[in-house]
Amino acid sequence: MYQYNTQLKPYNSFRTEALAKIFCEPTDIKQLRQCLSDYPLETKLILGGGCNLFFTKNFEGLVIKPTMLGIREISDESDDSEHVFLEVMGSEDWDSLVEYCVDKGYAGLENLSYIPGTVGASPVQNIGAYGAEVKDCIHEVVALNMETLEVVSFSNAECEFAYRDSIFKKQDNYIIISVVFLLNRSYTYTPKYADLNKELEEIAEPTIREVRDAVIRIRQRKLPNEKELPNCGSFFKNPYITEQVAESISKEYPDLPLYPLPNGLIKTSAAFLIDRAGYKGKQIGQIGTYPKQALIIVNYGSTDGNDIVFFMKEIQQAVADKFNIDLEPEVRIL
CATH class of the missing domain: 3.30.43.10 (Uridine Diphospho-n-acetylenolpyruvylglucosamine Reductase, domain 2)
Structure with a gap:
């Protein structure tokens, strides 16, 4: 064993x-x-x-490294319910789950297509893409407490979801066994994200399959396949800035992406900042940023993780010097 x-x-x-x-x-x-x-x-x-x-x-x-697999549909009280509950074991491949849901016509996860990783990792990071976050579809997370060896269930609220964050990041004594998703049996496309809207602009009423296919096309154009070019996807979190900082940067860069948040802060694009700091497509040794997407650090051949850390710090310093903004890694460094 x-x-x-x-x-x-x-x-x-x-x-x-x-x-x-x-x-x-x-x-x-x-x-x-x-x-x-x-x-x-x-x-x-x-x-x-x-x-x-x-x-x-x-x-x-x-x-x-758990290898616990399985997908189980949980019956609802009424056969004509607009919703469906799926309990998915943590070791299932994430994108295979999204494909399963799209095949069944279950809506909610389609914007999260083509994200690598497992189902169990999805609530830890509260993965998100194209205007959607996995927290919007999670009903319950079932986990094993590594200290007591008891199985515990967390409601959506108890997961304490935030941007790329959850209770499972703050408390690392849980192993996620399964995730229960609450999905819709019907689907209507809601415009949320500019790139996806543009990809679908010639389709009057996109189906769930057309949305998944569009997301995959966008991701394949922008993102490297980690099996061909080692990477961890988006390396940095998109930073939150104040309105004053946003106004100051926008004077020089009027195309700065800005996404106002309910708490008064503004989310901006880490990729934009890295690009304008001169690091899009830049390479030091065997580590660099992907030429098509500045947010992704890629490994051209190093086996030493410290090379990645060195390059990460170079980017952080360049962005801090130019914009006075601290970039925080989204990836875990061990």
Whole structure:
């Protein structure tokens, strides 16, 4: 059941090298509890698809990569309900789930098409794209408390979702077993995001399938395939700025993207700031930003995660010097 001094390069999409002191792949809750019971004092790391983290050193502890699969439709009280509940095990591939839902005509996740990773990772990061966030469709998250070994259910509110954040980021003593999604049986396209609206502008009433296909086309044009060019997708969070900062930057850059928020702050584009700071398509050694999308750091051949950290800090310093804005990584650095 256990492997020792296991190479983690295949398990992170940046393909950086590191050894796991102990590695296991439990297939059910019983095995998962066994892993935790056998090594109660070891530092734990839970791996999903490895698409939002990379390693800078060996992991001196227990790496758990669950392989718990399955999708279950939960019956509603009435057969003609407008909604459907799906309980999806955490190790299921995220985009395969979206494809499943689109095939069934279940709406809510289609804007999140073609995002790499697992279902279990989706609430941790509160993944989002093209005007949608996964929190909008999550009804419940079922998790195992690694300390008590008890299964706990979190309602949507109890997950404390925020921009690329959740309770599972703040409290790392939970392993997500499954996610229950609340989806719609009917679908009407609602314009939310400029790029997607433009892609669909010649279609009067886009279907859920047409929206998924449009999202995939956009992502394929803009984003590198991590299997061909190692990366973790969007590397930095889009920063929140004040109205005063926005006005100051807009004087020099009137095309600065601005998205006003209910709390009075304004979200702007990290990619725009990185581009204007001169780092779009820039490369230092074997690390660079993707020529088509400044928000993505790509690995052209390094196995050392510290090379990525060095390049990250270069970008952060350049943006801070030019705009007085601190960029925060979206990825996890280990």
